[in-house]
Amino acid sequence: MSDIPLTQIDEFRWKIEPTGGMRVPGIIYSSRALMKTADEGVRQVANVAHLPGIVKASLAMPDMHWGYGFPIGGVAAFDLDEGVVSPGGVGYDINCGCRLVATRLSFPEIRESLKDLVAALFRNIPSGVGSTGVLKLSEKEQRHVLVEGARWAVGRGYGTESDLETTEDGGCLAGADPEKVSPRALERGRPQLGTLGSGNHFLEIEVVEDIFDPEAARAFGLERGQVTVMIHSGSRGLGYQVCDDFLARLVKHVRTLDLNLPDRQLACAYLHSPQGKDYLAAMACAANYAWANRQMLMHWTRETFERTLKKGPRELGMRLLYDVCHNIAKIETLPVEGRERTLCVHRKGATRAYPPGHPALPDRYRAVGQPVLIPGDMGTGSYVLAGTERAMAETFGSSCHGAGRVMSRTQAVKSSRGRAVARELAERGILVMASGKETLREEIPEAYKDLDAVVDVVHRAGLARKVARLRAVGCIKG
Amino acid sequence: MSFYRLIDHTADLGIEVSGDTPEEVMARAAEALFDLLAERDGIRDAESRAIRVEGEDPADLLVNFLRECLYLYTGEGFLIRTARVRMGEKTTLEAELRGEPYDPGRHRIRMEIKAVTWHGASLEETLEGRERWKGRVIFDV
Numbered sequence: 089m090s091d092i093p094l095t096q097i098d099e100f101r102w103k104i105e106p107t108g109g110m111r112v113p114g115i116i117y118s119s120r121a122l123m124k125t126a127d128e129g130v131r132q133v134a135n136v137a138h139l140p141g142i143v144k145a146s147l148a149m150p151d152m153h154w155g156y157g158f159p160i161g162g163v164a165a166f167d168l169d170e171g172v173v174s175p176g177g178v179g180y181d182i183n184c185g186c187r188l189v190a191t192r193l194s195f196p197e198i199r200e201s202l203k204d205l206v207a208a209l210f211r212n213i214p215s216g217v218g219s220t221g222v223l224k225l226s227e228k229e230q231r232h233v234l235v236e237g238a239r240w241a242v243g244r245g246y247g248t249e250s251d252l253e254t255t256e257d258g259g260c261l262a263g264a265d266p267e268k269v270s271p272r273a274l275e276r277g278r279p280q281l282g283t284l285g286s287g288n289h290f291l292e293i294e295v296v297e298d299i300f301d302p303e304a305a306r307a308f309g310l311e312r313g314q315v316t317v318m319i320h321s322g323s324r325g326l327g328y329q330v331c332d333d334f335l336a337r338l339v340k341h342v343r344t345l346d347l348n349l350p351d352r353q354l355a356c357a358y359l360h361s362p363q364g365k366d367y368l369a370a371m372a373c374a375a376n377y378a379w380a381n382r383q384m385l386m387h388w389t390r391e392t393f394e395r396t397l398k399k400g401p402r403e404l405g406m407r408l409l410y411d412v413c414h415n416i417a418k419i420e421t422l423p424v425e426g427r428e429r430t431l432c433v434h435r436k437g438a439t440r441a442y443p444p445g446h447p448a449l450p451d452r453y454r455a456v457g458q459p460v461l462i463p464g465d466m467g468t469g470s471y472v473l474a475g476t477e478r479a480m481a482e483t484f485g486s487s488c489h490g491a492g493r494v495m496s497r498t499q500a501v502k503s504s505r506g507r508a509v510a511r512e513l514a515e516r517g518i519l520v521m522a523s524g525k526e527t528l529r530e531e532i533p534e535a536y537k538d539l540d541a542v543v544d545v546v547h548r549a550g551l552a553r554k555v556a557r558l559r560a561v562g563c564i565k566g
Numbered sequence: 567m568s569f570y571r572l573i574d575h576t577a578d579l580g581i582e583v584s585g586d587t588p589e590e591v592m593a594r595a596a597e598a599l600f601d602l603l604a605e606r607d608g609i610r611d612a613e614s615r616a617i618r619v620e621g622e623d624p625a626d627l628l629v630n631f632l633r634e635c636l637y638l639y640t641g642e643g644f645l646i647r648t649a650r651v652r653m654g655e656k657t658t659l660e661a662e663l664r665g666e667p668y669d670p671g672r673h674r675i676r677m678e679i680k681a682v683t684w685h686g687a688s689l690e691e692t693l694e695g696r697e698r699w700k701g702r703v704i705f706d707v
Contacts, residue, residue: 154575156685156704180680180706217678218640272641286678287707325640328680328706332633339684340622352626352684496574497677497707526676566678 092130094123100150100549104130109348110137116148117483119545125494125537126152132159135350139164140358141171143424143431147483149438150545151492151537155179157353160437160493163486165422166359168430173364174356175338175371177434178417180331182371183378184289184322185413186461187255188472189386190308191393192405193315195295195561201397205293206519206562208396212388213291214283215566216523218325221282223384230278234266237376238411241383247390247408251383253450255411256440259379261418264372269326270333273370277326277377282384284321286524286566288531291385292318294469294558304456304474304555308409316558317406318470319385320463322415323378330374334367359432368417368432375416382411409472410459414439414489422484433484441475441487441552460487460552462543465536466528467518469559471543478550487552488543491536500535501526513563522565531565570598573702579679580686580704584697588689589651591701592628592659596635596649599682599705600665603639605674609647611664621657624689628701631659632682643668680706 094102094116102123104114114133118126129152136158137146143165152161157176166172198205214221225233233240238252238259252258266274284291296314299305310316323330338355341363349355357363390406397404417434424431442448442458449458457474464470468491479485495503509528513520522528547554573580581598585591600606617634621627631651638644646665653659668675682705689701 156578156683156706176685217675272637276641329640332681335684336630336633339626343622352687355684497579498572498574524675524677530677 092134094130100545104134106137110134111140112137112142112145114146114148116152117545117549117551118150118152119541122150122537122541122545128154129159129161132157133162135354136162136164136177138350139166139172139174139354139356140347141167143167149486149488150542151437151488151490153492153494155436157351158434158436161488162436163434163438163483165431165433165484168359168432171359171432172356173359173367173417173432174354174434175331175334175367176353176355177436178331178371179415179436180328181322181415182327182330182374183413184415185378185382185411186318186320186463187382187386187411188409188461189317189319189389190310190407190409191315192403194313195315198315198397202519202562205393205396206521206564208392209291209389210521210564212392213385213564215285215564217286217566219283219285219566220279223282225278225281227274230274231266233281233380234269234373234376235264236260238379238383241380246384246387251408254408255379256413259383259411261372261375263369264376265369266373268366268370269330269373273326273329273333276329277324280324280326281377281381283324284385284566285324286527289321290466290563290565291389292560293562294318294560296556297469297559298557300554300556301474307453307456308459308472308555309407310472310556317389318463318558319382319389321382321385323374324381326377327374330370334370338363371417375413378413379411410461412439412461420485423480431484435486437489438486439489440485441473441479442485443475443477443480462488463490464539465491465533466520466531466563466565467513467516467533467560468539469557471539471554472556472558473543473546473552474555475552476550479552483551488546491539491542493535494537495535497530500532501529503534504529504532518560519562520565524566527565569594573704575704578704579707580702583701585699586697588624588699589653591689591699592631592651593649595628595632595701595703596646596663599632599635599679600646602677603679604645604676606647608673609645610666611647612666614662614664615644616660616662618660619658623657625687627657627659628689628703629682629684629687631661632703635663636679636682638663639668645673677707
């Protein structure tokens with residue numbers, strides 16, 4: 089635990105008073121129990137508060153854990169004139185995110201075929217370390233991917249127009265300029281489009297287990313026993329390289345700014361500077377690549393369901409419920425202390441959670457709020473929540489993104505030595521297939537904070553409200 | 567595993583390396599990176615690659631060097647078995663990296679290392695007798 093003094097404001101909020109170079113306070117949403125695993129994340133919340141132009145407070149969600157530069161679960165917004173953008177506030181996996189696909193199937197209809205489904209998904213969806221896809225992307229075609237995002241994928245036959253309506257920002261971030269992406273990043277990205285990746289990325293078949301908010305569930309098209317698919321992936325090597333390239337540039341650049349930052353990984357550039365604009369233009373390319381990627385992964389999931397279950401698209405009704413990104417910096421207009429302001433919001437391991445009535449939401453969700461997708465770790469399933477006014481007023485329209493690690497990967501591998509993780513999960517009714525032997529052990533459920541506890545804080549603090557809980561039944565991992 | 571120590575970071579993974587000289591720390595750090603990334607025993611030192619790197623200070627140089635080493639794999643599919651480093655004027659270095667191109671049939675990749683971070687990176691001389699130079703770096707995995 090860090091030595092930074094914390095004051096508890098109410099049941100779910102802790103405050104770090106601004107000291108030293110901190111320009112604003114830090115506010116951590118958590119619970120007494122979760123604060124015990126807060127580790128170095130607290131110091132990082134304070135570090136982020138040192139950045140120029142930060143508005144209101146440096147925030148952390150209850151799944152906060154130690155990152156590098158920003159904590160994972162960190163949210164910070166910056167003034168466009170006086171503020172900065174920081175690649176470390178987005179992370180290496182730019183637009184890592186998830187999408188949830190609803191189906192018309194109920195669990196009993198797939199129970200017999202579950203094993204075949206998982207095996208077929210594992211075959212049809214490239215996964216694993218450095219996995220390459222089936223697509224031979226030309227340089228010219230790649231530029232279209234980077235500018236158009238999910239729309240490119242739909243145009244090439246991977247899905248339908250309606251998928252774009254239920255993707256955050258329509259699956260395309262404006263301002264993308266492929267000229268700002270390095271040859272290295274482009275080269276790494278070309279063979280990897282249409283791949284799941286490794287680590288904590290997964291594709292999971294999940295069944296709706298509980299409904300907490302029937303009205304919102306109806307609007308989202310969710311009911312008990314229904315089969316869904318959760319896809320968690322990002323921008324692959326292209327995004328990592330964009331982040332790496334710009335961090336290196338900004339580590340140098342930041343020396344000319346006389347900012348005296350507590351961590352080099354917080355390297356940044358003013359939003360109005362050429363360096364800041366270049367990063368945002370390259371970051372948008374990586375975000376669009378990630379959306380195209382998830383769109384393709386979903387398309388192959390649909391195809392796999394059709395072939396394996398021998399059912400047509402109408403019968404399966406595989407509809408994109410929503411797609412959210414949880415590693416991103418975006419220019420958004422938000423209320424700050426009663427006044428609308430346009431800010432650059434960094435969400436590093438945090439999800440946008442817009443309230444009912446927001447114009448960015450598709451018609452069918454407008455009355456209940458944005459679907460907020462919270463994937464758990466391998467085997468624990470996921471939550472679907474809905475955005476609230478409270479999040480808009482307090483956290484720049486943001487909520488948590490997952491469970492958050494409590495155990496390092498090496499600790500997890502050590503503590504699971506001699507255990508057959510896949511068999512343990514199978515005994516709990518979850519079929520898992522993974523390309524990497526160690527991935528399963530790194531990702532054991534105990535390595536993560538209790539998802540129920542994290543979501544409970546978010547719900548009770550009013551940052552999003554619980555709509556449904558999904559139980560995992562089948563999972564493929566890299 | 568004896569030539570480096572793992573630093574446990576909740577989300578990620580770091581290494582701590584010692585050496586008699588900064589060059590030795592650099593070389594060992596590169597070898598440690600590939601020991602984490604792949605089964606290093608299976609990598610032959612059949613070919614070599616030469617790189618030149620600059621940094622603003624020793625820690626920055628260490629990070630930049632490892633970033634280039636990682637790119638040899640992620641961008642060019644080259645696996646490093648051994649590294650030899652010569653520091654130049656100010657904070658520059660030249661390195662000879664021996665290894666071979668990645669062959670999925672023969673090499674096993676142990677984990678994806680997304681990036682080398684600047685978070686908590688250091689390279690400094692300590693007061694302890696042998697292997698006085700210590701380097702630390704955290705990888706995003």
